Amino acid sequence: MARDIQITFDAGDPAALSAFWAEALGYQLQPPPGGFESWDQALEAMGVPPERRNDASALSDPEGVGPRLFFQRVPEGKTAKNRVHLDVRVAPGLEGDARMAALEQEAQRLGALGAKRLERHEPQPPLGYGHIVMADPEGNEFCLD
DSSP states (O other): OOOOOEEEESSSHHHHHHHHHHHHHHHHHHHTTTTOOOHHHHHHHTTTGGGGTTTTEEOOOOTTTEEEEEEESSSSSSSSSSSSOOESSSSSTHHHHHHHHOOOOOHHHHTTOOOEEEEEEEEEEETTTTTEEETTTTTTTEEEE
8 A cells, every 4th residue: 555655854944944945846835724824824823822833834746746845843953964865856867967967057056045065976877877965954965866
């Protein structure tokens, strides 16, 4: 039986980190519950105090294909390398210089949104196609593949 999955990020600022990933992946903020025009309006009605309204944020794939992303506030910062990371597939089917050029273009776009470039790995045929390692604004590593 196939299951839906959700990818959860620990975050210091869930709203800001979800905004980054929405731009990076073309995802959208999960809409507020029915009957509410905004999350602030919904959280107010639920009695959530203002200082707790950035405790969580969620994104969804507008096409309904990709997993839901959930961002939860935690008190501690990131301290070690991720054991699991996302590969953002921006150059499927491309090889060599064309692939690396597409990865570089996306690295620049995401850098302007607050990501940090960590490493570039050159193509090493037959199995190494080349990729760029980046970190999101809170330091979570991901690869441009």
